[in-house]
Structure formats: C-alpha cells, structure tokens
Amino acid sequence: MNERRIALMRMLDSRRKYTARELAEKFNVSVRTIQRDLDYLQQTGLPLYTETGPHGGYRALPNRLLPPLHLSRDEAMGLFLMLKLLEDIPDIPFGSVREHLSEQYYSELPRDVQEMIDGLKDYISFRVISTQSESPYTSVILDAAMNKRRIKMRYRSTSGEKNFEVYPIGLYFDHGYWYMPAYSKERIILYRSDRVIEMTMLESTLSDLPTLAQWLKTEDIREGAAAKIKFTPFGVRLAGSDPLFQNVSEQEWHGNIPREEFAYVSRLLLKYGPDAEVIYPAELREMVKQLLEDSLAPYLSQSNGGHENVQIQLQTES
Numbered sequence: 350m351n352e353r354r355i356a357l358m359r360m361l362d363s364r365r366k367y368t369a370r371e372l373a374e375k376f377n378v379s380v381r382t383i384q385r386d387l388d389y390l391q392q393t394g395l396p397l398y399t400e401t402g403p404h405g406g407y408r409a410l411p412n413r414l415l416p417p418l419h420l421s422r423d424e425a426m427g428l429f430l431m432l433k434l435l436e437d438i439p440d441i442p443f444g445s446v447r448e449h450l451s452e453q454y455y456s457e458l459p460r461d462v463q464e465m466i467d468g469l470k471d472y473i474s475f476r477v478i479s480t481q482s483e484s485p486y487t488s489v490i491l492d493a494a495m496n497k498r499r500i501k502m503r504y505r506s507t508s509g510e511k512n513f514e515v516y517p518i519g520l521y522f523d524h525g526y527w528y529m530p531a532y533s534k535e536r537i538i539l540y541r542s543d544r545v546i547e548m549t550m551l552e553s554t555l556s557d558l559p560t561l562a563q564w565l566k567t568e569d570i571r572e573g574a575a576a577k578i579k580f581t582p583f584g585v586r587l588a589g590s591d592p593l594f595q596n597v598s599e600q601e602w603h604g605n606i607p608r609e610e611f612a613y614v615s616r617l618l619l620k621y622g623p624d625a626e627v628i629y630p631a632e633l634r635e636m637v638k639q640l641l642e643d644s645l646a647p648y649l650s651q652s653n654g655g656h657e658n659v660q661i662q663l664q665t666e667s
Contacts, residue, residue, distance in 0.1 A: 366406040395409060426466060439484070440519065442487040460488070486502075491517075497555055502514075505544040516532040517529050517530070527542035528541060530564055571609065574633070575630065576630060578628065579600060579601050583624050587621060615623075
C-alpha cells in the first residue's frame with residue numbers, strides 16, 4: 350500500500366464525508382486515480398458508504414473491517430503471542446471473534462515466519478488462572494463504562510441475590526476474575542463480574558464519573574488502623590507478588606489497613622503460614638489466630654479406635 354492510499358484511508362477513517370473530486374484535489378491526482386484507490390481500499394477490507402447526488406460522497410462505515418497490518422518479523426511473532434494470550438483469558442470483552450484467531454493470523458504469515466513460530470511454541474507457555482465461573486456481561490459492562498451509562502443488574506452477593514442500579518467505571522482482570530468498580534450512592538463499590546446473574550443497560554448517564562485509570566490512581570481515603578507485619582526471608586519473597594505488601598523493608602511491612610478490610614487481609618495472610626506474623630493491630634492478629642484455629646480443628650480431631658472422638662483444644666497465647 351503506497352503512502353497516498355494510507356493517507357486516504359486515514360482521511361476516510363475520520364468518519365467525514367468526501368467527494369471524489371475533493372479527494373483528487375487533496376492529493377493532486379485525477380478523479381479516476383482516486384476511484385482506483387477507493388476500489389483498492391474496499392478490497393483490503395475498508396467498507397465505504399457512497400451517497401449520490403449533489404451532497405453525496407464517500408465515508409467509512411462504523412464497525413468496519415480494518416486493513417491488514419504491515420509488521421516486521423519480530424512484530425509479527427510478538428502479535429501472535431499476544432493473540433494466544435488473549436485466547437486464554439476467559440470472557441474477554443468483545444471476544445466473540447477471538448476463538449482460533451491466532452491460528453487464522455498464523456495461516457496468513459509467510460512460511461519462514463510460520464517456521465519460526467512453530468519453534469517458538471516449544472519454548473513459551475501462558476498459565477492463566479482459569480475459573481469455573483462465567484462472566485457473560487463483560488462487553489456490556491465495558492460499553493456502559495465508556496458511555497457513562499447506568500446498568501441494572503441482579504447480583505449474587507454473600508447475603509443472597511439482590512438488585513442494584515450502578516454506573517460501571519471500567520473492568521479489570523485479576524487472579525482469574527473480572528472485577529467491575531461501579532459508582533453507587535456517592536461511592537465506588539467493587540463487584541465481581543461472574544456474580545452478575547442478569548444485566549440491562551439503562552438510558553440514564555452520569556457525565557462526571559471517573560475513568561478506571563483515574564480511580565486506580567486515587568488513594569484509599571478510608572480511615573485505617575496502623576499495622577505492622579513481620580515476614581521471614583521466604584515470606585518476603587511471597588510478598589513480592591502481593592499488591593498489598595509491595596513495600597516490605599527489612600522483613601517488615603508498615604501501613605494502614607481499613608477495618609472493613611480486616612477479614613480479607615486475615616484470610617490473605619493464611620497462605621503465608623509461619624512466614625508472616627501480625628505484630629499489630631491486636632484485632633487483626635486475633636482474627637488471623639482464629640482462622641488458624643478453625644483451619645487446624647479438622648486435623649486435631651482424631652478417632653479413638655473408631656469408638657470415640659477426642660477433641661484437642663489448640664492453645665494460643667493471650
């Protein structure tokens with residue numbers, strides 16, 4: 350594709366309408382040359398809408414097929430890997446076309462690049478955490494967020510099914526699940542997309558909503574309790590992959606934890622076992638102790654000859 354056709358495609362991509370004569374004058378070529386260019390762009394996948402008459406012209410249709418990319422060998426291989434990764438992420442928004450997309454792309458590549466990708470497959474793999482929970486509304490959520498529209502949903506919470514009307518501000522994927530931060534009652538609340546049972550987009554909008562990127566950059570303004578957690582050297586290594594404990598210094602983490610998050614943090618600390626210890630606050634320390642007792646209880650309950658169960662009480666420090 351020559352430079353004129355690339356520039357012509359970008360002009361039409363602006364969704365404005367142009368006559369053939371306007372385009373010819375713009376590029377200082379004949380109308381017949383522009384017609385050939387337009388025919389070429391249509392053949393490469395750019396659908397054009399033509400209006401006849403004195404106010405007619407050409408413009409690109411929405412949801413159009415985009416022209417092929419012109420990539421170097423390394424860029425082509427990198428794009429193939431990204432397509433393979435997208436295939437492994439469950440319920441990705443607007444993902445109806447992604448099944449076998451990497452193989453379709455692969456089949457259009459030159460033979461020498463295909464051979465390099467064949468070799469690459471033996472040396473790289475993506476281990477995306479898979480879940481059994483489906484999230485069929487990710488496309489609706491993202492569409493509502495981008496257009497600042499309100500949605501109505503039936504949601505499966507820990508206390509049962511409930512109806513909510515909220516304004517999604519975006520969608521992010523973490524540890525196998527899609528999360529939807531949404532504005533409701535003057536605050537942002539986090540919902541799990543796979544717990545949405547039904548969803549409908551409503552007409553009402555709210556123009557001053559933050560974007561997901563803006564929300565992720567804001568600091569948590571909830572009042573928190575000062576906390577200190579001590580890690581073993583191995584615990585420090587584990588903490589390196591935990592967003593909450595990124596700032597560990599000299600095997601200790603200092604920070605503020607909102608009391609509403611104590612239950613979550615205490616369960617998070619269970620995976621560290623003996624490699625993390627809550628020094629304070631006392632309330633969080635006691636919650637971790639209680640969870641450890643509850644976890645050990647089934648293993649400390651023993652059968653005495655098949656006739657009598659003996660319960661061993663776990664002793665904890667006061």
